[in-house]
Amino acid sequence: MSVTSVIAADTYDDDGYPIDMGLMDLRLGVIDPGLKCKSCGSRAGECPGHFGHIELVAPVIHVGFNKTIRKALRSICWNCSSLLLEEKKKNEFLVQFKKLKEMGHLPDTLINNIFKEARKSKKCPYCGESQREIKFEKPSDYVEDGRKLSPTEIRDRFENISDDDVRVMGMDPGSARPEWMILTVLPVPPVTVRPSITLESGQRSEDDLTHKLVDIIRINQRFQENRDAGAPQLIIEDLWELLQYHVTTFFDNEVSGVPPARHRSGRPLKTLTQRLKGKEGRFRGSLSGKRVNFSARTVVSPDPNLSINEVGVPLSIAKHMTIPVRVISRNLELMRTYVSRGSSVHPGANYIIRNDGKRLKITDLNRDELVETIESGWTVERQMQNGDVVLFNRQPSLHKMSIMAHRVKVLPSKTFKLNPAVCPPYNADFDGDEMNMHVLQTEESRAEASILMQVQENILSPRFGGPIIGGIHDHISGLFLLTRNEKMISKNDALELLKKSEIRKLPEPVGYDDAGEPYWDGKQIFSQILPSGLDLEFPAEVCSKCDVCKKEKCEEDSYVVIRDGELIMGTIDEKAIGAFKGKVLDKIVKKYGSTAGANFVDDFTRLAIRGVMYTGLSFGISDEDIPEDAKLNITVNLEKAEADVSKLIAAYDAKELEALPGRTLAETIEMRIMQRLGKARDEAGNTAGNKLGLENSAVIMAKSGARGSMLNLTQMAACVGQQAVRGERIRRGYAGRTLPHFDKGDLGADAHGFVKSSYKSGLNPTEYFFHAIGGREGLVDTAVRTSQSGYLQRRLVNALQDLEVQYDRSVRETRGVVVQFKYGEDGINSTKSDFNKPETMHKIVSSVTGKEVV
Amino acid sequence: MSNFSLLDNELIPNHEILGEDEMRSVLKQYNIGKEQLPKLKVSDPIAKEIGAIVGDVVKITRNSYTAGESLYYRYVIE
Numbered sequence: 001m002s003v004t005s006v007i008a009a010d011t012y013d014d015d016g017y018p019i020d021m022g023l024m025d026l027r028l029g030v031i032d033p034g035l036k037c038k039s040c041g042s043r044a045g046e047c048p049g050h051f052g053h054i055e056l057v058a059p060v061i062h063v064g065f066n067k068t069i070r071k072a073l074r075s076i077c078w079n080c081s082s083l084l085l086e087e088k089k090k091n092e093f094l095v096q097f098k099k100l101k102e103m104g105h106l107p108d109t110l111i112n113n114i115f116k117e118a119r120k121s122k123k124c125p126y127c128g129e130s131q132r133e134i135k136f137e138k139p140s141d142y143v144e145d146g147r148k149l150s151p152t153e154i155r156d157r158f159e160n161i162s163d164d165d166v167r168v169m170g171m172d173p174g175s176a177r178p179e180w181m182i183l184t185v186l187p188v189p190p191v192t193v194r195p196s197i198t199l200e201s202g203q204r205s206e207d208d209l210t211h212k213l214v215d216i217i218r219i220n221q222r223f224q225e226n227r228d229a230g231a232p233q234l235i236i237e238d239l240w241e242l243l244q245y246h247v248t249t250f251f252d253n254e255v256s257g258v259p260p261a262r263h264r265s266g267r268p269l270k271t272l273t274q275r276l277k278g279k280e281g282r283f284r285g286s287l288s289g290k291r292v293n294f295s296a297r298t299v300v301s302p303d304p305n306l307s308i309n310e311v312g313v314p315l316s317i318a319k320h321m322t323i324p325v326r327v328i329s330r331n332l333e334l335m336r337t338y339v340s341r342g343s344s345v346h347p348g349a350n351y352i353i354r355n356d357g358k359r360l361k362i363t364d365l366n367r368d369e370l371v372e373t374i375e376s377g378w379t380v381e382r383q384m385q386n387g388d389v390v391l392f393n394r395q396p397s398l399h400k401m402s403i404m405a406h407r408v409k410v411l412p413s414k415t416f417k418l419n420p421a422v423c424p425p426y427n428a429d430f431d432g433d434e435m436n437m438h439v440l441q442t443e444e445s446r447a448e449a450s451i452l453m454q455v456q457e458n459i460l461s462p463r464f465g466g467p468i469i470g471g472i473h474d475h476i477s478g479l480f481l482l483t484r485n486e487k488m489i490s491k492n493d494a495l496e497l498l499k500k501s502e503i504r505k506l507p508e509p510v511g512y513d514d515a516g517e518p519y520w521d522g523k524q525i526f527s528q529i530l531p532s533g534l535d536l537e538f539p540a541e542v543c544s545k546c547d548v549c550k551k552e553k554c555e556e557d558s559y560v561v562i563r564d565g566e567l568i569m570g571t572i573d574e575k576a577i578g579a580f581k582g583k584v585l586d587k588i589v590k591k592y593g594s595t596a597g598a599n600f601v602d603d604f605t606r607l608a609i610r611g612v613m614y615t616g617l618s619f620g621i622s623d624e625d626i627p628e629d630a631k632l633n634i635t636v637n638l639e640k641a642e643a644d645v646s647k648l649i650a651a652y653d654a655k656e657l658e659a660l661p662g663r664t665l666a667e668t669i670e671m672r673i674m675q676r677l678g679k680a681r682d683e684a685g686n687t688a689g690n691k692l693g694l695e696n697s698a699v700i701m702a703k704s705g706a707r708g709s710m711l712n713l714t715q716m717a718a719c720v721g722q723q724a725v726r727g728e729r730i731r732r733g734y735a736g737r738t739l740p741h742f743d744k745g746d747l748g749a750d751a752h753g754f755v756k757s758s759y760k761s762g763l764n765p766t767e768y769f770f771h772a773i774g775g776r777e778g779l780v781d782t783a784v785r786t787s788q789s790g791y792l793q794r795r796l797v798n799a800l801q802d803l804e805v806q807y808d809r810s811v812r813e814t815r816g817v818v819v820q821f822k823y824g825e826d827g828i829n830s831t832k833s834d835f836n837k838p839e840t841m842h843k844i845v846s847s848v849t850g851k852e853v854v
Numbered sequence: 855m856s857n858f859s860l861l862d863n864e865l866i867p868n869h870e871i872l873g874e875d876e877m878r879s880v881l882k883q884y885n886i887g888k889e890q891l892p893k894l895k896v897s898d899p900i901a902k903e904i905g906a907i908v909g910d911v912v913k914i915t916r917n918s919y920t921a922g923e924s925l926y927y928r929y930v931i932e
């Protein structure tokens with residue numbers, strides 16, 4: 001393996017030429033341009049580098065094997081080096097090894113058991129010597145009955161272990177023997193692994209590994225000289241220790257108990273282990289995660305006028321992102337124009353690659369010359385422009401919809417723009433979120449990305465077989481306002497609403513107003529963006545969930561009926577077009593395909609924004625106002641509840657309260673109080689809710705599913721309700737009471753965190769305090785949950801990443817072991833299923849026959 | 855000894871030892887050896903219950919919400 005022994009502790013001679021048999025020996029590989037490798041004859045860049053070696057004067061321990069050395073040392077006889085196990089036991093273990101191998105399991109636990117078993121023996125079964133206690137002392141000393149074992153002694157013992165015993169210790173004597181854990185020769189990594197850098201001053205700066213190797217060679221030499229000169233044992237031992245220290249820190253400069261080797265400046269050296277370990281190490285930093293070219297990152301903001309398949313890219317970014325185009329006769333002229341524009345005029349070109357492979361930056365100076373000389377076979381790195389395919393991503397990338405392919409739209413902004421309908425799969429909002437863009441560089445990658453990863457191909461989620469992309473917030477309130485009630489929309493307004501869609505003709509107006517002008521209603525307008533032939537019936541989100549649904553006769557217009565692409569009745573809300581729930585969207589994607597689905601989303605996002613602007617939707621403090629009588633009603637009800645609680649407490653104190661089954665009396669009273677107060681809050685909410693109708697914008701948003709809930713509104717307008725920690729009333733605080741404002745042992749509603757006030761009216765000091773306690777639990781919960789679920793996700797991905805669905809629909813891992821005989825028990829691709837429900841067949845039959853099947 | 859069968863519990867799907875012929879046809883269907891089947895320890899209570907021995911292949915018939923019934927096979931190991 002080694003091409004040379006390294007004996008000189010120096011790198012370059014005075015002329016700057018590598019010293020023969022030094023650390024930069026030309027046989028170890030070349031890094032300086034112009035020189036040729038003496039081992040393989042290649043030049044710098046082609047030569048992979050070659051290992052050399054240092055012959056250590058005395059053996060030293062390899063730090064990485066300390067654990068194994070300790071275990072091996074304790075399980076063999078100090079006298080005859082036999083593994084301290086009966087012959088019969090050894091054979092048993094060998095059989096177990098074979099079995100594990102057959103099953104493809106790792107033998108680690110078995111090996112540990114063998115060592116544990118062997119260590120138990122007090123006496124060698126072969127030579128009869130009684131065994132001694134071996135203590136391990138950090139960092140690499142082995143002390144046997146108070147005497148330190150030298151590496152030579154340990155190596156001698158290991159050398160005497162028979163091949164058969166080595167096998168029982170879980171090693172293969174053909175490829176690894178235990179004594180190899182004690183080093184007599186140190187490999188010198190190739191220079192390509194530790195290149196030296198020439199500073200601006202012309203001075204050479206060596207790699208940390210080279211520094212360390214210099215130390216090792218120096219000590220090795222001194223050791224040799226001292227031993228040859230017959231130096232006293234004490235000095236020899238000191239030098240041996242020193243050699244051990246340098247070899248140890250060469251492998252790992254962060255061993256506990258060993259002071260780290262430092263640079264002259266005081267900076268600890270980065271040696272082998274430090275190169276691999278940790279976040280910036282080779283594995284996590286260079287292999288699993290890399291910084292890449294052709295990528296950009298900036299803040300995102302919404303733009304409902306973009307298609308869901310598009311992404312708005314700032315001009316300043318587009319000018320830096322390039323796509324290589326091979327020049328052929330048919331695009332020569334086009335490429336000439338790009339090159340002639342250069343890098344400052346968009347869309348231009350930034351680099352050009354000549355036939356000889358040389359890459360030139362296009363500048364104002366060479367631009368005209370390049371335009372003249374450009375010919376077929378060259379490659380032009382043109383700037384990104386509208387229509388280019390890019391990958392778009394937001395961390396944490398938890399599912400496949402976290403990276404999707406978008407088409408570029410270059411815009412004069414400074415942020416990435418995206419249609420808010422694609423926020424749900426990315427889990428993005430616009431409070432400062434940043435996203436990444438990667439520009440695809442080859443025709444193959446662009447084809448693959450646009451077929452498999454384009455946004456429209458991901459409208460349906462494999463998680464639940466429904467749309468994960470869809471209307472949010474204003475999309476929902478907008479269409480809700482537009483399709484609710486019978487509206488009279490003039491021709492002007494109708495055209496305004498639909499102007500961004502591909503609609504070129506208005507339907508027959510529903511009527512004519514007093515002035516004889518035609519008008520249309522909102523349902524008609526919405527119908528224009530529905531594909532013809534669409535039939536659908538379902539209760540809307542606003543449906544009050546009556547016991548028996550009146551269907552077509554619903555007075556609240558909350559039963560949606562679509563016939564042949566015409567919204568006959570019902571109001572469009574979250575159930576129709578929302579992400580996760582949207583039935584109309586779901587049906588269009590499944591029936592007409594992803595392109596139609598994307599068009600529908602594009603159309604309704606544009607229509608919804610214009611719809612919400614047509615009526616207007618705003619929310620202010622006054623929207624939380626409720627009439628005086630309702631307020632009085634709520635106060636009376638809450639007081640009644642408090643009185644009831646007092647009665648309960650009185651009954652409890654008088655021991656008249658009956659315990660609920662399986663509960664103590666104390667638990668019972670808590671539950672009863674919570675029940676009563678919960679009911680009081682709900683009643684308050686209902687009272688307020690009845691006074692706030694669908695003309696209130698908060699109610700519109702809550703009922704249509706756009707944002708917020710009736711509970712939010714209740715808390716704002718009527719009563720905040722019970723504050724809880726771990727699902728119980730607040731009990732912590734002072735001895736026997738929550739706050740000094742209350743008597744010890746007070747069980748009353750207000751003493752344990754019931755907030756009577758509403759957010760609008762404001763909280764009193766104790767209520768405010770309890771509210772902060774309850775609110776904090778929520779914050780802590782989210783913080784803990786994200787870290788826990790992140791870890792869980794990592795574990796799951798690690799366990800499942802290599803599983804694959806085979807063509808026979810079985811799921812197998814890399815060795816071919818079957819994990820599932822049929823994917824998900826049923827072999828169904830959930831993306832193609834109908835909300836993962838087995839009744840899909842019924843739906844198909846009823847859509848064909850028009851009859852309900854059970 | 856036990857006076858009830860594990861298989862009586864509604865949460866435990868039906869387990870049965872496969873006959874030689876059926877086992878061969880299953881292995882052939884998936885083009886695998888016994889080693890590539892999911893494993894079941896002989897010491898597993900259900901293996902004891904049905905009297906499976908090392909080397910047997912056990913067929914499990916599970917009820918499935920979407921597929922009605924689904925089949926699974928496990929290779930009995932030590």
Ligand SMILES: [Mg+2]
Nearest residue numbers: 429431432433
């Ligand atoms: Mg955010």
Ligand SMILES: [Zn+2]
Nearest residue numbers: 037039040047
């Ligand atoms: Zn070479």
Ligand SMILES: [Zn+2]
Nearest residue numbers: 077080124127
């Ligand atoms: Zn012995």
Ligand SMILES: [Zn+2]
Nearest residue numbers: 543549550554
């Ligand atoms: Zn209804």
